[in-house]
Amino acid sequence: MNFKMMNHKQRPKLQFPNMKKFILVIIFAFSLLLLGSCNYPLSFHDDAGERITLLKRPLRIVSLVPSVTEIITALDADSSLVGITYHTTRPARLARCTVVGGFLEPSLVKIEKLHPDLVFISSLQRNLRQTLESRGCNVVEIETSSLADAYADIKLIGKIVGRHEQALQLVEKNRQQLEFIARKVAQIPLAERRRVLRMMGRDSLLVPGDDSFQNDIIKAAGGIVPDWGQSGDFVFVDTAQVQTYNPQFIYACGNRQEVLDFFKQPQFSEISAICEHKITFFPCALTCRAATHIGDFVEWLAASIYPDYFSQPENMVLPAEVNGRTELSIELEYVNKAEVVELTIADFRHRTLVVDLAEPMQVLSTLEGLRSEITCVGNHYLPPPTWNLVHRIGVEKFDRQVADLIGRQPETTALLFTGADMCNLVQKRASFKKMEVVALVTAGVCSNALRMSVDKGGYYELQQSEAAEKPGTINIIILTNTHLTPRAMSRALISACEGKTAALQDLDIRSSVKPAFSQATGTGTDNIIVVAGRGPTVKNCGGHSKMGELIARVVYDGVVEAIRRQNSIYAGRSIFQRLRERGVTIYDFVRGCRASFTEDEQNDRMLIADLTCNVEQLLLKSHYSSFVESSLALSDAFNRGQVDNLSSFREECTGIVYKISGKTQPCMLDIYKDQKLPAPLALALESLVCGAKAKLK
Known part of the structure; x- marks a missing residue:
């Protein structure tokens, strides 16, 4: 190899960057660094009146307050979250955070292992403050008693996590929503305003105190709120007080059937809300928190209290119009354009998936049957405040209204309807050699999932009714790069349904009718559109065909991802969430075992509280959580009749009692008397309760 020496004239000149530009870049980067920390040191008083100074932005936050966790997440600052309570299940990306226990009794050991630099607490967790501060951790107490408090909390948390501008925008968004609802309800005569009762208990009259943020909502x-003459987050009232108040609308969260059964008692039979069947249920994350969704809940609540008023065209404040469009890429030759269109309908923001076809085609829709000459297919999202609208005007009329707004002809447009947000739309694609399949999926399973062949239908087709179907819950649109014959489209429905049901089984989605006993096979309002498409002709989409395989695969993947986005349900969720999906809380289960306690009401109440906390602490340990998880699978097999002898499992439960208590005396299982759970699950939880009780002794 030859090397040639170069003289200084031959050497290439070194190219230095423009010095002025280089200095500007350095200044800009330094400015960003300063902006990221410009709020620090940050001094403020928390809701306990404690003066707190943070020298720098916290990077390892444990939030023991679900509303605070929600705010941090909404501000897109959750990368700093390392610990949360099991009450927080959304969004799914928080699955990476360590669950440190429940709201009432979090685990100090779990918290300390996370080495947090900041812990958010509520007034119910003040006992942790001194211990955490003695270990050098900053502690901030957040307590929300009014909507004004909620706005102040958002702003403070925004400053703490370095998202002050985003916090101001979030507060303003909620304020605008409340101002808008105020404009709408201002037109309702005072004489027509309705008395509202927020039911917080399930078997007792536990309600918000007069100064609670829930009355602000x-x-x-x-709505008109009662004056109980008692203050506090919650208070107990008696039957006579409720009878005197005579609510016209009652709402609650949590266990639907227990609340309905409670109000079936004869002393409530003449209350207006009971007589007129005006009891409504909302998600606990909306009813029990004043955080980032105040405006969303007030909109939904107002539309539920006054459904007639909110559905009448003459009462609309905003014009029906298109507000925006977001393009969607679907790489099939016969798809001209795909987009999500934002619309204002009945004063609220809707979103419609619109897929324009290059030529008229046949489609097979489970909502409308086989249709020809279709040039547009889509899926329309209705926000909760407008769900009553479809029930009142009917699907056909609403379908025409949507088609007109998006500029399509109803006669050549095939739409589905859903209560799952189009922001959570999933597109999945699969291929084999020259065949391609695309599935567009929205899914939500928390309200009307059911198990076909087990759960009873509540609608009798031969009896005339003006009620429309609820918006579809799992909606699927299937497109391929082939031409599907009518036979193939029909068979594609079966392949798609099997893929959907397989996804629900693998996620262990529970029936809303009997969640403790049955997995769901679908929801009561699922719908599918299969587009005939263009390309080589395919006559079979069955299970043994490649086309059937591809359809089932994209539907399976789409349903799994859509449920994760909409409901934050995924395979590896916590045991607390899986129990809650079955209608089980540790407190209720322990209370169901009370017949084996002391029979002294005061002592039993204290024992129930202690055992609840101890069992929750046990479930934070993988050994015991995996044991209970195994009982869930065994319970389903037991319910199906595939297992009929539980003697070996009972022995394992006895061993768990001994392991927890450290004692080997005979233990008594079968202490749960409510008969609301499958035997294996009841035995597993009984073993934790018995072990914890023996250890307390």
């Missing part, structure tokens, strides 16, 4: 929704 009711008033913001245009």
Whole structure:
């Protein structure tokens, strides 16, 4: 190899960057660094009146307050979250955070292992403050008693996590929503305003105190609130007080059937809300928190209290119009354009998936049957405040209204309807050699999932009714790069349904009718559109065909991802969430075992509280959580009749009692008397309760 020496004239000149530009870049980068920390040191008083100074932005936050966790996540600052309570299940990306226990009794050991630099607590967790501060951790107490408090909390948390501008925008968004609802309900005569009761208990009259933020929400929704003469987050009232108040609308969260059964008692039979069947249920994350979704809940609540008023065209404040469009890429030759269109309908923001076809085609829709000459297919999202609208005007009329707004002809447009947000739309694609399949999926399973062949239908087709179907819950649109014959489209429905049901089984989605006993096979309002398509002709989409395989695969993947986005349900969720999906809380289960306690009401109440906390602490340990998880699978097999002898499992439960208690005396299982759970699950939880009880002794 030859090397040639170069003289200084031959050497290439070194190219230095423009010095002025280089200096500007350095200044800009330094400015960003300063902006990221410009709020620090940050001094403020928390809701306990403690003066707190943070020298720098916290990077390892444990939030023991679900509303605070929700705010941090909404501000897109959750990368700093390392620990949360099991009450927080959304969004799914928080699965990476360590669950440190429940709201009432979090595990100090779990918290300390995370080495947090900041812990958010509520007034119920003040006992942890001194211990955490003695270990050099900053502690901030957040307590929300009014909507004004909620806005102040959002702003403070925004400053703490370095998202102050985003916090101001979030507060303004909620304020605008409340101002808008105030405009709408201002037109309702005072004489027509309705008395509203927020039911917090399930078997007792536990309600918000007069100064609770929950009454602020009711008033913001245009409702009349009671005056109990008692203050506090919650208070107990008696039957006579409720009878005197005579609510016209009652709402609750949590166990639907227990609340309905409670109000079936004869002393409530003449209350207006009971007589007129005006009991409504909302998600606990909306009813029990004043955080980032105040405006969303007030809108939904107002529309539920005054459904007639909110569905009448003459009462609309905003024009029906298109507000925006977001393009969607679907790489099939016969798809001209795909987009999600934002619309204002009945004063609220809707979103419609619109897929324009290059030529008229046949489609097979489970909502409308076989249709020809279709040039547009889509899926329309209705926000909760407008769900009553479809029930009142009917699907056909609403379908025409949507088609007109998006500029399509109803006669050549095939739409589905859903309560799952189009922001959570999933597109999945699969291929084999020259065949391609695309599935467009939205899914939500938390309200009307059911198990076909087990759960009873509540609608009798031969009896005339003006009620429309609820918006579809799992909606699927299937497109391929082939031409599917009518036979193939029909068979594609079966392949798609099997893929959907397989996804629900693998996620262990529970029936809303009997969640403790049955997995769901679908929801009561699922719908599918299969587009005939263009390309080589395919006559079979069955299970043994490649086309059937591809359809089932994209549907399976789409349903799994859509449920994760919409409901934050995924395979590896916590045991607390899986129990809650079965209608089980540790407190209720322990209370169901009370017949084996002391029979002294005061002592039993204290024992129930202690055992609840101890069992929750046990479930934070993988050994015991995996044991209970195994009982869930065994319970389903037991319910199906595939297992009929539980003697070996009972022995394992006895061993768990001994392991927890450290004692080997005979233990008594079968202490749960409510008969609301499958035997294996009841035995597993009984073993934790018995072990914890023996250890307390």
